Amino acid sequence: MTIARLASESGGDYNICWTLNMAHRCENSGYLGRAEDVRMIAGAASAIASCNLLRIPVVIVTNQSGIARGLYDWNGFTAVQGAIKAALARCGAHVDAVMACAYHAQGRGPLRVAGHPWRKPAPGMILEAASRMALDLPRSWIVGDRADDLQAGRAAGLGGAVHVLTGQGERERAEIAAAMDGEFPVVFSCSLAQGVARLHERRLLHPAAPEG
Secondary structure (H helix, E strand, C coil), rough: CCCECCCCCCCCCCCCCCCCCCCCCCCCCCCCCCHHHHHCCCCHHHCCCCCCHCCCCCCEEEEEEHCCCCHHHHHHHHHHHHHHHHHHHHCCCCCEEEEECEEEECEEEEEECCCCCCCCCCHHHHHHHHHHHHHHHHCEEEEEHHHHHHHHHCCCCCCCECCCCCCCHHHHHHHHHHCCCCCCEEEECCCCCHHHHHHHHHCCCCCCCCCC
């Protein structure tokens, strides 16, 4: 798993695309910056494993305003990703890469940037991922709990999105449903596992082409 930063005190680097809501955030703060606070959402690992079997790239694309606000640092973020990686491995699953953007309008120092093109709902992280991984964006889907996730996917030209009720999803479901215009497909589901299962059932997830 590659962990790539889209912002850091030294300028940062970046890498890769898909958004997965698979771990609970720390309930008391809304941020997840400590490995010991990671609680995997039921069924997430098996859903990812089903994509791994088809050699479908699975990439976390995540805004990290907690870093910008000074609530935790990149070391904490990396520890969280390590905990997620270990939990997935126990179920025979893996994430191919992680993209994280810490720029925020209320950030500190060089991370105080409003409207950064890599921060969702802007599509910058996804477009960068497509460039680096040669992804077929019209055949790619984004899974998320926030309207920002879906908007980023639409702006990037993805094939569609799955909105889940975990995380902030229940709070935002009605707003997202009301904003649908029929031009960007949205699959509504309770969880990542259910959403990925529905994509499989509708044959909307495409196996990677054989190598060589």
